[in-house]
Amino acid sequence: MTDIPSGKSPFPPEKAALRRDLLAARRVRSPEARAAAAGALSRSALSLPELAGARTVAAYVSVGAEPGTRELLDALLAAGKRVLLPLLLPDNDLDWAAYEGPAGLAETAHPGKMLLLEPTGPALGPDAVTGADAVLLPGLAVDRRGMRLGRGGGSYDRVLARLERAGAHPALVVLLYDEEVVARVPEEPHDHPVRAVATPSGVMRF
Numbered sequence: 001m002t003d004i005p006s007g008k009s010p011f012p013p014e015k016a017a018l019r020r021d022l023l024a025a026r027r028v029r030s031p032e033a034r035a036a037a038a039g040a041l042s043r044s045a046l047s048l049p050e051l052a053g054a055r056t057v058a059a060y061v062s063v064g065a066e067p068g069t070r071e072l073l074d075a076l077l078a079a080g081k082r083v084l085l086p087l088l089l090p091d092n093d094l095d096w097a098a099y100e101g102p103a104g105l106a107e108t109a110h111p112g113k114m115l116l117l118e119p120t121g122p123a124l125g126p127d128a129v130t131g132a133d134a135v136l137l138p139g140l141a142v143d144r145r146g147m148r149l150g151r152g153g154g155s156y157d158r159v160l161a162r163l164e165r166a167g168a169h170p171a172l173v174v175l176l177y178d179e180e181v182v183a184r185v186p187e188e189p190h191d192h193p194v195r196a197v198a199t200p201s202g203v204m205r206f
Contacts, residue, residue: 014186015149015185015186016152018140018141018149018185018186019140019149019151019152022140022141022149022180023065023140025179026064026065026066026177027065029065029177034065034068035068036200037067037068037177037200038062038067038068038069038070038071038072039071040200040201041067041068041069041072041175041198041199041200042068042069042071042072042075044198044199044200044201044202044203045072045136045173045175045198045203046072046075046076046079047203048134048171048173048196048198048203050133050134050171050173050195050196051076051081051134051171051173053133054081054132054133054134054171055081055082055133056081056082056083056084056131056132056133056134057076057081057082057083057084057132057133057134057136058083058085058086058096058128058129058132058134058135058136058159058170059072059073059076059083059084059085059099059136060085060086060136060137060138061073061085061105061116061117061118062138063114063115063116064114066138067175067177067199067200069136069175070102072136072175073085073099074101074102077099077100077101082098083098083099084096084097084098084099084124084128084129084132085097085098085099085105085118085119086118086155087108087118087119087123088108088110088113088116088118088155089126090110092153092154092155092158093126093155093158094126094129094155094156094158094159095123095124095125095126095128096123096124096125096126096128096129097118097119097120097121097122097123097124098119098121098124099119100119100121104119104120104121105117105118105119105120106118106119106120126162127162127166129159129162129163129168130162130163130168131168132168132170133170133171134170134171134172134173135159135163135170135171135172135173136173136174136175137150137156137172137173137174137175138150138151138156138174138175139151139174139175139176139180140176140180141176141180141181141182141185142174142176142180142181142182142185142194142197143181143182143183143184143185144181144182144183144184144204144206145184145193145206146193146194146195146197146206147184147185147187147191147193147194148174148185148191148192148193148194149185149186157190157191160172160192161190164192171195171196172192172193172194172195172196173195173196173197173198174194174196174197174198175197175198175199176197176198176199177199177200178199178200178201180199181197181199181204193206194206
C-alpha cells in the first residue's frame with residue numbers, strides 16, 4: 001500500500017525531484033534483491049520492542065517495488081498480533097480491516113489508481129487505526145530527524161492527522177530500503193516525525 005498520487009503537483013519542486021529519483025532507484029532492483037531485502041526487513045522490524053509489545057499493529061501490503069511487507073505481516077499474525085490493513089476510499093482516505101492471512105487478501109482495482117491487495121473482511125471504519133499500538137508507514141525516505149517523505153497522495157497524512165485529533169500516540173515506524181535513510185527531506189508544516197525506521201540492515205530511532 002502506498003500513498004496514492006492524485007495527479008496534481010502541489011508540492012515543492014525539491015520534493016517532486018526527490019520522489020522521482022527514489023522511485024527510479026526502486027524500479028531497477030531485481031526481483032531477487034527485493035525478496036532478499038523483504039526477509040531482512042521483516043527481521044529488523046520484528047526486533048523493535050514497539051512491535052514485540054504491541055497488541056494491535058496497523059500495517060500495509062506492499063505493492064510494486066516497495067520494500068516487501070508480506071513476510072512481516074505473516075510473522076506478526078503468527079505472533080498473535082491483531083493486524084489491521086488499509087482499504088482505500090474514493091477520497092484517498094483509508095478505512096481498515098483485519099488481516100486474516102494471505103487467503104484473506106484480494107486484488108482491488110480503484111479507478112485511475114494502481115491495483116492494490118486489500119483485506120476482504122468487514123470494514124472497521126477509518127477511526128480503527130486510533131486503537132493501534134504501532135503503525136507501520138510506507139514512504140520513500142526518512143531523514144535523520146525522523147521526517148518522512150511519502151508518495152504525495154495524502155492518505156497517510158490523513159491517518160497521522162486522525163491519530164493526533166484522537167490523542168492517540170502509537171509508535172510510528174517507516175519501512176524503507178537502506179539507502180532511503182537520507183540526510184534531510186523537504187519538510188512542510190503538516191509533516192509528522194516518526195519514532196523509528198526499519199531497513200534490511202537494521203533499525204534507527206529518532
